[in-house]
Amino acid sequence: MIEGRAGGARKPVAAGLAAIGLVAVIVASAVATRYLPAGKAGATPSPTPDTSSAGAAPSAKPPIRWFVGLDGTSAAQLAAAKAFVARYNAGNKDGVTIEIDDPHAVDPAADPYDVIRTQLSGGNGTAPDIVGPATLDALDGLDGLWTDLTSEIAKKHFDLGAYDPSLVKLVREPDVAGAALTGIPWVIDPGFIAYNEDLLSKAGLPPLPTAVGQTYQRQTWDWNELAETAARLTVDTSGRNSTQAGFDPANVAQFGFDFPTSDARVMASTFGSGSFLAGYCPSVLQIAPNWSDAFNWYYRAIWTKHIAPTLPQQRALGQAGSVASGGVAMALSFSSEIGSYGGVGGASSAGWGMAVIPSWKGSTTSPVTTETFKIVNKDLPPYSPASPSSRSDEVFDAMVAMEAAPGLLEASGMMPAATALQPAWFASEAAGSAVLRAMEEHAALPSPEQPLWNSRQTVADYTGFFTSLRSSSRLKMAEELAALKQAIQNDAWAAMSWPNGSGPSDPGNPCGL
Numbered sequence: 001m002i003e004g005r006a007g008g009a010r011k012p013v014a015a016g017l018a019a020i021g022l023v024a025v026i027v028a029s030a031v032a033t034r035y036l037p038a039g040k041a042g043a044t045p046s047p048t049p050d051t052s053s054a055g056a057a058p059s060a061k062p063p064i065r066w067f068v069g070l071d072g073t074s075a076a077q078l079a080a081a082k083a084f085v086a087r088y089n090a091g092n093k094d095g096v097t098i099e100i101d102d103p104h105a106v107d108p109a110a111d112p113y114d115v116i117r118t119q120l121s122g123g124n125g126t127a128p129d130i131v132g133p134a135t136l137d138a139l140d141g142l143d144g145l146w147t148d149l150t151s152e153i154a155k156k157h158f159d160l161g162a163y164d165p166s167l168v169k170l171v172r173e174p175d176v177a178g179a180a181l182t183g184i185p186w187v188i189d190p191g192f193i194a195y196n197e198d199l200l201s202k203a204g205l206p207p208l209p210t211a212v213g214q215t216y217q218r219q220t221w222d223w224n225e226l227a228e229t230a231a232r233l234t235v236d237t238s239g240r241n242s243t244q245a246g247f248d249p250a251n252v253a254q255f256g257f258d259f260p261t262s263d264a265r266v267m268a269s270t271f272g273s274g275s276f277l278a279g280y281c282p283s284v285l286q287i288a289p290n291w292s293d294a295f296n297w298y299y300r301a302i303w304t305k306h307i308a309p310t311l312p313q314q315r316a317l318g319q320a321g322s323v324a325s326g327g328v329a330m331a332l333s334f335s336s337e338i339g340s341y342g343g344v345g346g347a348s349s350a351g352w353g354m355a356v357i358p359s360w361k362g363s364t365t366s367p368v369t370t371e372t373f374k375i376v377n378k379d380l381p382p383y384s385p386a387s388p389s390s391r392s393d394e395v396f397d398a399m400v401a402m403e404a405a406p407g408l409l410e411a412s413g414m415m416p417a418a419t420a421l422q423p424a425w426f427a428s429e430a431a432g433s434a435v436l437r438a439m440e441e442h443a444a445l446p447s448p449e450q451p452l453w454n455s456r457q458t459v460a461d462y463t464g465f466f467t468s469l470r471s472s473s474r475l476k477m478a479e480e481l482a483a484l485k486q487a488i489q490n491d492a493w494a495a496m497s498w499p500n501g502s503g504p505s506d507p508g509n510p511c512g513l
Helices: 018-030 075-091 112-121 151-153 165-170 197-200 223-233 263-271 287-304 311-321 336-341 389-404 406-412 419-425 430-439 453-471 477-495
Strands: 064-067 097-101 130-135 172-174 178-181 187-189 191-196 252-259 328-334 352-355 369-375
Touching: 064 112, 064 352, 075 178, 075 406, 112 419, 130 223, 151 165, 151 178, 165 172, 165 430, 178 328, 187 336, 187 430, 191 197, 191 263, 191 430, 223 252, 223 287, 223 328, 252 263, 263 287, 287 477, 311 336, 328 336, 352 369, 352 430, 389 406, 389 419, 419 430
Parallel strands: 064 097, 064 130, 252 328
Antiparallel strands: 130 369, 172 178, 187 369, 191 328, 191 352
8 A cells, every 4th residue: 555654764873883894794705695696795886887877788678676765865875876786787697787766866855755656656667676775664655565575585595594583573564464574684773772881880870781681780670670770860950869859850960761762652662562553454453551551651750750851851952862971871772873972882981881671561672673675566556467577586686686785784874684794783892782682682573663554644643642741741641542542543544434433344354455
């Protein structure tokens, strides 16, 4: 189905770590040699060509069209894409070439999402073959249009064992029949707890846990224990922490904890896997119980315990709200944000560490963002029968080559999904690497970027709720959550053209599909 997307995807704010330069060597040896034509695996990226099809050998075959920029593309990423295409086209002897489709090359002001929706709706003449890289969030509203890669993976003996099983599950696309594997993990962005080591030391607190299941000061490392720790780290302008008499919550100089994310689903996924969907069908929507717990915990942290900033306080803190600056002692963070702290594992002057996300009711989960590539399913209308999947092997091989290209991986600035490539990406910090691997293994499933019915309106509704949660001390959370559930239910019904409150008219077809 083609509809409005859920919202803007969070992109990396830093180019990654210095160690990423080692990725090129390992990618070539561990991944690229599986499919790349001879001579490509260790190739050095050539200068950016004048056109995206430079180096192409004469061919009677139409080029494989690669749509880029759906999730935003930096100059470095576009240059890497062009260098890859030039190298791929020059090295192939089978007449297969790739052509970049960059919507901003035609119109710098174009919205790539609107462009791809138009192309996918237009049939054979406009639809690309490959789309990506993009997050699941950026692809929201386009689900159901991609090729299930299961048969190609089996045919090509592609080794999914190169990835943690949780990541393979993460990129599966839910549907009525189950879950189609419409992508292969490429890069990931695991969530973790970043903390200011100096502030913890000053408060007499030890480093936070770096492994799931570790205790903290002989207590279970869960969200209640984090709240207790944050209380000792929340300090007013007079130097009193929030556990001491005379603490002034109206004048906090340092907060113990923060959720900097503006996405309610990302925040709630730290309390366990969940979804607004009770299944694939739009007839049943929910607020998962652990998500209700998450929202209530956060509300109390802000308005009762005063250990987390309100939304106005977050905005006032600005850059001072970052963990490295000392405005906040602990915060949810992501691997792509590591560079913004100025160093790795205490290498910066501020001194900061990485910890696993606390558990909730025995479960530990991390909101993991992933970027992947998609192949347009041209066996579906409006493409078939004019464009049968006769090129499926060629398109799949091209996509795998993209995933294996060192230049594309380095330009992404994100953590490789392939397990063998991760040590090089994070070679300078063993403890941090262990934390990120643990969070990868405990990815929230389904992803907090799971496609939504009537996504634009649903995002508007839950974002409004999340804004109110951080802005008003007078909310009755039970009523707010009930209202949110009804709002997203109405959104789903509207997507199916059902009147509010009616649901599907055919009891034998609860999905209404």
